[in-house]
Amino acid sequence: MTKELEQKFAKELEQHQSIIHKVCRSYTNNEAAHKDLFQEITIQLWKAYPKFRGESKFSTWMYRVAFNTAISLYRKKKRNVETTQIYDNLKELEYHDYDDSIDKQLKLLYKAIYSLNDIEKALALMYLEDKSYKEIAKTLGISEVNARVKMNRTKTKLKNILNP
Template identity: 45%
Template sequence: MNNISEKEFLERMEANRGILIKVSRLYMDSREDQEDLIQEIVLRLWTNYQQFEGKSSFSTWMYRVAVNTAITFLRKEKRQPILVTETENLQELKADDHASEQAQQMKIFYKAVQYLNSIEKALIFYFMEGLSHREIGAQLGITENNARVKLSRTKEKLQQLIKQLGYES
């Protein structure tokens, strides 16, 4: 690639870096694994950048590449989420008394997300990004109605997981 393309790519990456952070937190539990996944996504984005035709926005293309890379990364590494043991409870998740309530809620949320399968994580990610059911379906290659049903079931499952982790709203 020439320097202009590289500069453009880096600018677009910087403008959309939140996508990398969200996908890595949804798919990986530890900071080290999150960083590994981010590197894998960036590499995939860079190697496929010449094929980006601009038919969709860069962020839409980035979503698709990031989620697909995360799913492939999980399968390739055969990683499983670390399950909460009997001794690990909400107190351990809330160990930092100085953390804000919102930060504690996010920590519990991301812990619960680790129990979802790859497709459920993608559904939650796209929902968090504000995509419509139609857009979610298009990203995942399923119908709008199927996206609606799967998302509803996934949100219910996530609520149950959060409840099991001991969070009481």
């Protein structure tokens, strides 16, 4: 991979790393697991980046890779992630702590999202990111109509969890 491509990847990753934090927050329940999953998603994004064709937004592609990685690790219950040294340009990527303790409502929302199934988690997070149903459908590989139906069911489920 060329130096220019590495720099482009590092810039995109830095710009959109909040996506990774949101996915991590939904699939982990402690800071150590969050950091491990963040690192694993970053590694998987790096490995998959040469195959990124730009047919969708970088952030949409990033969601898909992040969700697939999180779901794969979650299902396997594999939390012991090996650390990998990434090229010099990626060493400068700073890990920004995601502090959800500031807002109690946000913490409750993430707790509720954590209790959802994998697809519902993905839907809720993308909805919170103001992704269109078209983008959500493309990311999850479902129809736009199916995304709308699933999202409505997920909203209802979240309301019931948050307001029993």
